[in-house]
Amino acid sequence: MKQFASFIRKEFYHIFRDIRTMLIMLVMPIILIILFGYAITTEIKSVPFAVLDRSRDEVTTRLTDRIGASEYFNLYKLLDSEEEAQDLFRQGKVRLVVVFPPQYASSPDAAIQLLADATDPNEATQLTGYATAIITAAKTDAIVQTMPIGIIPVVHLLYNPLMKGAYNFVPGVMGLILILICAMMTSVGIVREKEMGTMEILLVSPMKPVYIILAKAVPYLLLSMVNITTILLLSYFLLEVPIMGSLFSLVMVTVLYIIVSLCLGLLISTVADTQQAAMLISGMALMLPVMLLSGMMFPIENMPKLLQWLSNIVPAKWYIIAVKDIMIKGLSITSVLKETGILILMAFVLIAISVKRFKIRL
Amino acid sequence: MRLNTLRYLLEKEFKQIRRDRFLPKIIFIIPMMQLIILPFAANFEMHNINLSIVDNDHSVTSQQLTNKILSSGYFRLTDYSPHYNEAIKSIESNDADIILEFPQGFEKRLGREGTNELLIAANAVNGTKGGMGSSYLSSIVQNFNAEKGYYPADLVGVKVTATNLFNPHLNYKSYMVPGIMVFLLTIIAGFVPALNIVSEKEKGTIEQINVSPVPKSLFMLSKLIPFWVIGFFLLTIAVGIAWLIYGLIPVGSLGTIYLFAAVYMIGFTGLGLAISAISSTQQQAMFTTFFFLIIFALLSGLFTPISSMPEWAQNITLLNPIRYFVEAMRMIYLKGSHFSDIEGHFFMICFFAVLFNVLAVAGYRKTQ
Amino acid sequence: MKAIETKELTKRFGTFTAVDHISFEVEEGEIFGFLGANGAGKTTAMRMLSGLSTPTSGEAVVAGFNVYSEAEQIKQHIGYMSQKFSLYGDLKVWENIRLFGGIYGLPEKKLREKTDELLQTLGLESERNTLVDSLPLGWKQKLAFSVAIIHEPNIVFLDEPTGGVDPVTRRQFWELIYEASARGITVFVTTHYMDEAEYCNRVSIMVDGRIEALDEPAELKRQFQAADMNGVFQALARKATRGE
Numbered sequence: 001m002k003q004f005a006s007f008i009r010k011e012f013y014h015i016f017r018d019i020r021t022m023l024i025m026l027v028m029p030i031i032l033i034i035l036f037g038y039a040i041t042t043e044i045k046s047v048p049f050a051v052l053d054r055s056r057d058e059v060t061t062r063l064t065d066r067i068g069a070s071e072y073f074n075l076y077k078l079l080d081s082e083e084e085a086q087d088l089f090r091q092g093k094v095r096l097v098v099v100f101p102p103q104y105a106s107s108p109d110a111a112i113q114l115l116a117d118a119t120d121p122n123e124a125t126q127l128t129g130y131a132t133a134i135i136t137a138a139k140t141d142a143i144v145q146t147m148p149i150g151i152i153p154v155v156h157l158l159y160n161p162l163m164k165g166a167y168n169f170v171p172g173v174m175g176l177i178l179i180l181i182c183a184m185m186t187s188v189g190i191v192r193e194k195e196m197g198t199m200e201i202l203l204v205s206p207m208k209p210v211y212i213i214l215a216k217a218v219p220y221l222l223l224s225m226v227n228i229t230t231i232l233l234l235s236y237f238l239l240e241v242p243i244m245g246s247l248f249s250l251v252m253v254t255v256l257y258i259i260v261s262l263c264l265g266l267l268i269s270t271v272a273d274t275q276q277a278a279m280l281i282s283g284m285a286l287m288l289p290v291m292l293l294s295g296m297m298f299p300i301e302n303m304p305k306l307l308q309w310l311s312n313i314v315p316a317k318w319y320i321i322a323v324k325d326i327m328i329k330g331l332s333i334t335s336v337l338k339e340t341g342i343l344i345l346m347a348f349v350l351i352a353i354s355v356k357r358f359k360i361r362l
Numbered sequence: 363m364r365l366n367t368l369r370y371l372l373e374k375e376f377k378q379i380r381r382d383r384f385l386p387k388i389i390f391i392i393p394m395m396q397l398i399i400l401p402f403a404a405n406f407e408m409h410n411i412n413l414s415i416v417d418n419d420h421s422v423t424s425q426q427l428t429n430k431i432l433s434s435g436y437f438r439l440t441d442y443s444p445h446y447n448e449a450i451k452s453i454e455s456n457d458a459d460i461i462l463e464f465p466q467g468f469e470k471r472l473g474r475e476g477t478n479e480l481l482i483a484a485n486a487v488n489g490t491k492g493g494m495g496s497s498y499l500s501s502i503v504q505n506f507n508a509e510k511g512y513y514p515a516d517l518v519g520v521k522v523t524a525t526n527l528f529n530p531h532l533n534y535k536s537y538m539v540p541g542i543m544v545f546l547l548t549i550i551a552g553f554v555p556a557l558n559i560v561s562e563k564e565k566g567t568i569e570q571i572n573v574s575p576v577p578k579s580l581f582m583l584s585k586l587i588p589f590w591v592i593g594f595f596l597l598t599i600a601v602g603i604a605w606l607i608y609g610l611i612p613v614g615s616l617g618t619i620y621l622f623a624a625v626y627m628i629g630f631t632g633l634g635l636a637i638s639a640i641s642s643t644q645q646q647a648m649f650t651t652f653f654f655l656i657i658f659a660l661l662s663g664l665f666t667p668i669s670s671m672p673e674w675a676q677n678i679t680l681l682n683p684i685r686y687f688v689e690a691m692r693m694i695y696l697k698g699s700h701f702s703d704i705e706g707h708f709f710m711i712c713f714f715a716v717l718f719n720v721l722a723v724a725g726y727r728k729t730q
Numbered sequence: 731m732k733a734i735e736t737k738e739l740t741k742r743f744g745t746f747t748a749v750d751h752i753s754f755e756v757e758e759g760e761i762f763g764f765l766g767a768n769g770a771g772k773t774t775a776m777r778m779l780s781g782l783s784t785p786t787s788g789e790a791v792v793a794g795f796n797v798y799s800e801a802e803q804i805k806q807h808i809g810y811m812s813q814k815f816s817l818y819g820d821l822k823v824w825e826n827i828r829l830f831g832g833i834y835g836l837p838e839k840k841l842r843e844k845t846d847e848l849l850q851t852l853g854l855e856s857e858r859n860t861l862v863d864s865l866p867l868g869w870k871q872k873l874a875f876s877v878a879i880i881h882e883p884n885i886v887f888l889d890e891p892t893g894g895v896d897p898v899t900r901r902q903f904w905e906l907i908y909e910a911s912a913r914g915i916t917v918f919v920t921t922h923y924m925d926e927a928e929y930c931n932r933v934s935i936m937v938d939g940r941i942e943a944l945d946e947p948a949e950l951k952r953q954f955q956a957a958d959m960n961g962v963f964q965a966l967a968r969k970a971t972r973g974e
Contacts, residue, residue, distance in 0.1 A: 039675035091703040114524040128524035133571035155496045157486035275644040277384035283390040292403040301410045370832030566814035573810040
């Protein structure tokens with residue numbers, strides 16, 4: 001036991017000696033939370049637009065003002081010709097051009113044309129939608145609507161009435177950071193010792209290989225817990241994401257996920273010979289799937305069947321679902337039995353494979 | 363003599379890259395995978411939203427509206443629940459995303475009073491999804507209103523037609539693919555060389571070079587050129603894949619794309635080398651590069667529009683070389699922008715290329 | 731002209747003085763042994779002389795060039811073999827020779843001749859196309875030495891070149907050193923092995939960053955009344971205050 005403690009101490013020395021890497025590991029979650037919390041959104045606002053007004057009458061001026069006054073649009077320029085519109089599009093200066101037909105005031109049935117830069121199709125759809133709504137609203141201002149008409153949809157947004165993005169990405173960032181630290185750092189750490197030849201020295205010591213690996217994992221486990229604490233504190237106090245369910249269940253699921261990540265790291269270290277390879281494998285084979293196939297950024301339902309199926313073997317997917325259920329929906333741990341079960345299964349499979357490979361390689 | 367020295371150094375680099383067990387595979391396979399998988403995965407379009415319907419009315423109207431909703435293509439019926447409390451369970455178990463509840467006597471009241479409410483409850487943990495789903499649903503209901511003539515005729519008077527330029531089929535993949543090409547070049551040019559010099563440091567082989575009369579700029583150049591060549595090769599394959607799989611051909615000039623890529627890759631290799639010059643272990647180099655790369659990528663407009671970001675974040679993106687190339691690439695590919703339209707972007711990329719390479723040469727010390 | 735001349739040469743790392751005002755001269759063509767316990771400052775001193783590290787104070791002239799202002803010229807005229815094996819393991823034997831010959835500016839034709847000659851001297855002709863990583867340690871060391879002097883430098887610096895190899899290989903390695911010396915190359919060598927010290931023309935012994943003794947081996951043995959160099963070394967090492 002004493003020996004084991006000294007091994008763990010050695011691993012801590014490795015981490016603490018490299019202050020820059022440690023700082024990055026501690027600061028990364030903070031930056032990610034801030035970026036995702038404030039910068040990464042698809043809300044439309046202040047998009048530059050131009051107007052090609054062939055009427056230049058009272059009505060079109062009023063409509064132009066109304067569009068420009070909305071939070072979605074900023075008037076960039078009043079145009080004189082269609083060519084000018086083309087130029088502005090090509091230079092990327094505007095993303096929407098509103099074209100008013102001649103004598104619009106006197107012929108209200110004439111169509112207003114919206115030209116949208118559909119390079120980004122989502123944005124284009126939203127832009128034309130908003131512009132249409134503003135124009136319609138402005139034109140029907142006169143009509144006083146005293147009573148509701150037709151079927152009125154009453155929308156309840158469950159769990160997240162303000163539609164905060166944070167409710168979705170906080171679990172995502174947790175899934176990402178943990179994979180990053182546990183899997184990437186462990187695999188690189190072990191391969192580094194292989195490369196430097198110090199692994200052999202460790203293996204001939206009376207310590208069992210299992211303990212050597214465990215000793216490597218312990219510091220990363222602790223670092224991960226620090227990071228999770230940071231993320232939860234930031235999201236609770238800064239982004240005001242509530243923790244509806246039990247903190248204990250949340251921690252239990254997290255520890256389970258950390259174990260899976262560590263196993264993944266171990267497995268990678270048995271496959272890779274060089275640190276470069278270990279990094280690239282964990283970077284490409286872990287990071288990207290976590291960002292893309294975990295449902296963190298993009299909805300899984302929209303993907304082709306093959307990718308949907310692939311997403312099932314991404315541990316982060318199950319972890320993120322479980323965290324959302326417990327943290328945001330406030331469900332008990334019994335409602336995430338499927339997710340935890342899958343994670344436990346993954347842990348066992350990964351351990352089995354890596355232990356087998358570890359023995360063969362050494 | 364100088365050029366000759368460079369030749370020997372380059373021979374060495376290419377042999378080492380070729381001999382590496384993993385590197386050649388990783389350099390080629392993984393970016394290609396990205397180009398094939400990412401555009402399918404990175405998609406904000408919504409369809410297959412799971413719907414749980416609670417129909418307390420069982421009337422013709424409720425049935426008509428249900429049919430209209432299900433035929434829109436956005437929704438998939440998960441179940442009919444007898445009661446709202448049942449439906450909420452399918453939301454908790456993530457089987458359903460949205461509940462649609464018709465109140466009792468829905469059709470009757472609509473006929474009598476000309477109006478009635480319809481409950482839509484969306485799982486908004488994922489705000490975008492919940493929000494978009496419920497607004498799709500609302501707009502289908504509005505259309506239904508119009509069809510049934512529940513709206514006054516005056517409103518129909520406003521005619522607005524929308525034309526989607528440059529990407530008429532609103533294909534999100536056409537938007538993502540050029541951006542991903544940039545991302546791919548960034549990783550190959552920025553990530554791999556960063557690890558390269560540090561690996562020489564760790565192995566100690568760099569000592570033997572440091573003690574020789576090889577000038578440091580020449581040594582850096584020998585690290586830069588191979589990845590530059592590989593980058594061009596990859597870009598060419600990527601352009602081919604974009605054409606074969608996504609039917610995407612640049613509207614603008616391919617020459618402009620290569621010109622941008624040439625300078626851009628020099629810049630990012632410079633950044634990678636600068637980082638590796640100040641790192642003593644590969645782990646450190648990797649984390650530092652990774653740190654910059656992830657911030658640069660998230661703030662590049664690759665995934666979410668820059669104009670949606672808050673002011674401070676938009677200001678940061680001005681210092682982000684990825685942003686300029688992603689924008690330029692999309693403009694050339696989809697809009698056919700000329701070089702003169704994007705010379706500002708080109709200038710910024712040149713600026714970063716010079717800056718990063720000066721940092722790299724300054725950071726690499728032959729002498730301690 | 732002396733091959734190496736130093737005066738009060740010093741290197742500090744923060745408050746730690748690794749090399750403490752050392753002054754000595756090395757004659758051209760000499761085999762100069764640089765002895766000392768681990769941590770005595772041998773490698774630091776050698777790194778300053780070979781232009782890898784800038785001194786904190788003092789003076790040093792190597793092959794006629796000043797270490798402060800002419801470090802790059804020094805590099806053209808010296809060879810260096812570090813403690814840690816530093817050839818490229820993922821390049822073949824001939825490729826390493828070609829690389830280092832090439833960066834020292836050997837013309838293509840000369841390079842080919844030199845490669846053949848070198849492989850022959852080392853008896854490595856059959857290993858021409860072997861990756862250096864898969865050579866036994868002793869062969870690697872001999873190859874590293876030959877590569878270090880491929881450009882016929884004025885001086886070659888060897889930092890514990892025979893660490894970890896068997897006595898027979900060490901003996902062969904010293905034969906290579908003698909040959910180089912016979913061709914007029916000054917050899918500056920650090921070592922742990924006291925029997926190797928006997929092979930040097932002159933040796934200096936460093937203790938705690940300072941040179942405590944410098945003379946021919948026979949003279950040192952007489953001075954310290956020791957039977958062999960090991961005795962001399964033990965007598966001096968007892969004074970050391972720095973630990974391992």
